[in-house]
Amino acid sequence: MRDPLLQINGLKTELGDESNPVRVVDGMDLQIRRGETLALLGESGCGKSMTALSMMRLLPHGGRIATGSIHLDGDDLLALSEREMRSVRGGKMGMIFQEPMTSLNPVMRVGEQIAEAVRLHDELKGRAAVQQRVVELLDAVGIPDPERRTREYPHQLSGGMKQRVMIAMALAGRPELLIADEPTTALDVTIQAQVLRLLKQLQRETGMAILLITHDLGVVAESADRLAVMYAGQIVETADVADFFAAPKHPYSRKLFQSLPDSHKRDEQLAVIEGSVPPLDSRFEGCRFAERCELAVARCHKEIPAWNPTAPQQGVRCLLYADKPIQPGVRETKVQAVRHDVDHGETQLLQVEGLKVYFPIHKGVFRRVVGHVRAVDGVSLAIPKGRTLALVGESGCGKTTVGKGILQLIRPTAGSVRFGVDELTEMRGEALRRRRGDMQIIFQDPMSSMNPRMLVGDIVAEGMLAQGMGDRTGRQRRVVELLEQVGLPADAASRYPHEFSGGQRQRICVARALAVEPQLIVCDEPTSALDVSVQAQILNLLKSLQRQLGLSYFFITHNISVVAYLADEVAVMYLGRIVEQGRVDEVLEAPAHPYTQALLSAVPVPDPQRQRSVIRLEGDMPSPSDPPAGCHFHPRCPEAMAHCRAAYPDSVSLSGSHRASCHLLATDAASHS
Template sequence: MSTTSILDIQNLSVDIPTDSSTLHAVRGISLELNRGETLGIVGESGSGKSMTALALMNLLPPAAKRSAGCISFEGSDLTHATEQELASKIRGQRIGMIFQEPMTSLNPVYSIGRQLKETMTLHRKVSESEAEKRAIYLLEKVGLPDPASRLKQYPHELSGGQRQRVMIAMALMNEPELLIADEPTTALDVTIQAQILHLLRELQQEFGMSMILITHDLGVVSRAADHIAVMYAGDIVETGRTAEVLEDPRHPYTQGLLECVPGYRGTSQQRLGAIPGIVPAMTGTISGCAFASRCPRAADICKTDTPPTKALQQGRYFVCHEPNIQTPENTANTAREAANQTPEDSALKKGEPILTVDGVSCTFMVRRGLFGKRKPLQAMDNVSLTLNKGEVLALVGESGCGKSTLTRTIMGLQKPDSGSVTLNGRRIENLPPMERARMIQPIFQDPYSSLNPRKTIGEIITKPLAVHRIGSRQEQHAQARRIMELVGLPTRVFNSYPDQLSGGQRQRAAIGRALIMNPEVVICDEPTSALDVSVQAQILNLLLDLRDEMDLTYLFVTHNLSVVQHMADRVAVMYLGEIVECGDRDQVMTDPKHPYTHALMDSALSISPGETVPDPGLAGDFPNPMNRPSGCPFHPRCPLADQQCREQAPGPELIDNTLVQCWKAKTSGSQLKS
């Protein structure tokens, strides 16, 4: 272990016995982390990223067996530490951890203050008042307003971004030397993601911490990590400085991951590269390269011989036989040639409006507390939107902005207070429910929760036909099999249950169910946010193919701006129940008129090694819709707001073919850039 290293892992393995064999979750990996630096560990689900982090502190399942040459932390070998030493001196004190889902990591029955203070008092001999001062100080550092009052609140009273900030504060209570962040921004809005990563970098520099960042988002790791380790099937297949690995990937798996990212190397509306299959469960005897079954360059030797480790320079190596070497540029060109598609080919000619939302407003009456008075919450305020035949309209905005209420209103599941929704010239409320369901269908975010676990895939896909009494049972099954083939789902899973399928296969089943009625409009509600980047690429390719084959129209709800860049023809930006900007994709994303849109675009984390995590420049958090600001709803967070913005709500204005609601729209671009 060098003098600059804080962590040195040698030959770490984790084996988990199963009923029939042994699962090799981590297979003899070696890693080194220098003081004050960040190591990004990337890979698909099942690669062993989280298991590696848990193995450092021996937080493994009871049956798991850990072995290692050494896990040297600050000169001490953690493999020789007892459970008592790990619990009292290492976990939570010298090594802090931020988990992926803060709501399940925070105790719902304890106040925020109690949980923060206990983290410190359990490890150090400090008084309650000292622990409370530390908690208030850290809550202020992580950007929570009025931190003292937060101590009395409970986790459910905070937003997702606020809960994640509390988790960061909790991990820092004892000033750890090493912070492990396991997917700390996966479920967060793009603005909150940028704020959290920006915050972690600032805190790391202030406290001199080292950090391990576990993520499947290559945009995040390209901005936040100094070094990167690419994991596949429990093994490190490539590692080195972040810029070197991302700009010149040598392992086929690293190249494949990068080709799956929308917007990589400046492409848009082209077929993405895709890695077939899923990460295999490494059980029993292992021979050859684990990636061979999915590798486009695999040779016979890859299937029989263990690949060698090849060093390019100090700290930069990859594990591969290197058959038929291709450069990343050639790989990209091959993928694009195979697609045989250009942006002009894939974008359908815009048709007539098929769906029109005109001046829709919606208010809910919400009770605060058991005995509180009912107060109005305005979920939508005079929203107007047009969806043209054959186009993809992306709807973006932070959580709580009203996207879900708008989609429910469009589907006729939510009755508006005023305004109208027209589908093919007919008002949505006048359409019989069965006819409406045939014309408009949703694809939900989480395919596991949207599919009935007690029904087979065949039953799930044929259910709409059965409900609408279309065809005989044999005809329904035949149609389901045709749809399964169309969405790339093998017919052998017709009698399988959802839990027997991978995440990508479940999402394909959900898409098949939505399309079996041949709808005219499909509402895609974050259809890829729960998926790995490789599976996301497959689903996005599929959706664009189906649009062309079935003449579909998509309303695409997402917070992933790289997906918007890849999929959308037009973009509508929503904030606090209003459409604040709507126009052509390239116009909105490259020259935004509204300061909020500008902040969203600044927060997007494209793959840009060497660039820092952007600061969105937004003051405060997303406001409570029950306490709607006066004037322009964005003015409390806007860097350009003046007295007019605080007192008067702006109306819609057409600027450069973009509809904008902002007093500063004509000058905001130049002001924000300066």
């Protein structure tokens, strides 16, 4: 067994008033061995990031470590002076933060920022030696043309490249322990696969240990050796990854598995964890999970569970194991099946033909138009009444612009958008405003889409007021009905958005969208910022509302498991164009386009026993202001032919509902004819 590199014992971290502190980490014991990857898993607000900041001694103002010890390679980090600690941060211990753009200095060149870390933690002398080390680091993290990139600013880099720069900075001090705080959360699956592969490669080359903070079970299955599940400031389970995925022991761990959406659960409600993480300033008298646990008994509410070892370096904090361990295995929760009682037929509610949205590029004093950003470049799709069409693709491919173009929030450059019998592109003023009552949008970030100074009741009623629906008393009554419909209490109307959790805020946005009784809702990544348990609640809600009200959804996402669970059809988008479209089972089980194949191969699977072959896509998506000649995907396509560089491929019909645009498919069709 490898020696422990990091040893945490009895760590308690508090925030705020000492008389009634928020105990963000409450009695943590944790060990990370040399060369291993330990995943720290749990919901938002459970204390994962605060654990990392405690280790780095970078707590926010008002934060303090009350008791406990943190030893790194034998050194007591809590006994070091701030001067000594500065040499540890970025030296023996590096950290990659969740959002690279907020961690990088926007007015400093990338090379200068990495050079700062090199000068602080390396013994290199002279500007030339430091510059050479910076180029070596950028090359090590897989950034092409590293010497040129050192002269660029963060805004000139893609999301994946910015994350690689953060990794290069963390490696500057040759760390023995790398803390990666949600390093792939904001990235597309293709870029996520590249970053995870890079971390594994660097670990093999340097022998460093990694603490991977995440809430993605697929990432844990593919990247970690061991894991620790955290809930309400405490570790509730530790295990080897293979053992955990075969038989999670803690009831909270099992619920996380049952909340995951996939195609096998399409006809049933996802299991949800009712309620939310309890406030961490509470004085707990029993198990912290008891109020949300289906297996809880009277004893669980009165007795604080002790740590129960189940194997070397493995254990669980649960009273079910205190006297006699229960049989391991995922305990299935019976959930109500979703019955599709209403047959909506195939009446097309929305038909989009040749939609184009171009943004002009201005230059010079007189702001002359010198080109266009082809954000959406000829998209055609249809959504029947009561059905869901999912649009997937990498960030920057134009998905959100399609949604806004359909709603006429951005005026299309060309094309047709027919909603029922109306051509929306020809409607203006009052007529369009009235028609918008039939179309609503749910945004990705609920907090930024609500006025923080407005009461929730006023936020929900805003659309009704704009559409002139009912009188004040009628609108207030309707607000209460809507809040109850989305699972919120009536008194929520008299509170402000900041008083709710992320999942509750998204429910408020759903209620606001429903207020004007729409037929179509554009859902723009509505679950991407949510934990799996909260995501399950929102997906159940959307599916239930569709069944009750006959709603149609245009669901924009990059989460393939959500697509498999919720959507009827899926369209795959690349650089402004649809490259493949069909029924969910056709596209996900038999992808025809090389881009779709690469996209699906990069999706991490929550099963460490399942082997998959990731199709590597080199480079990043080209700029929509200067798309490649021929097939837009050919510079990154592993199967590109000479003909792919000459002309954009026509759409090839693979079945009555499945089509794709690829020269390979046209060649196959010709050879079989």
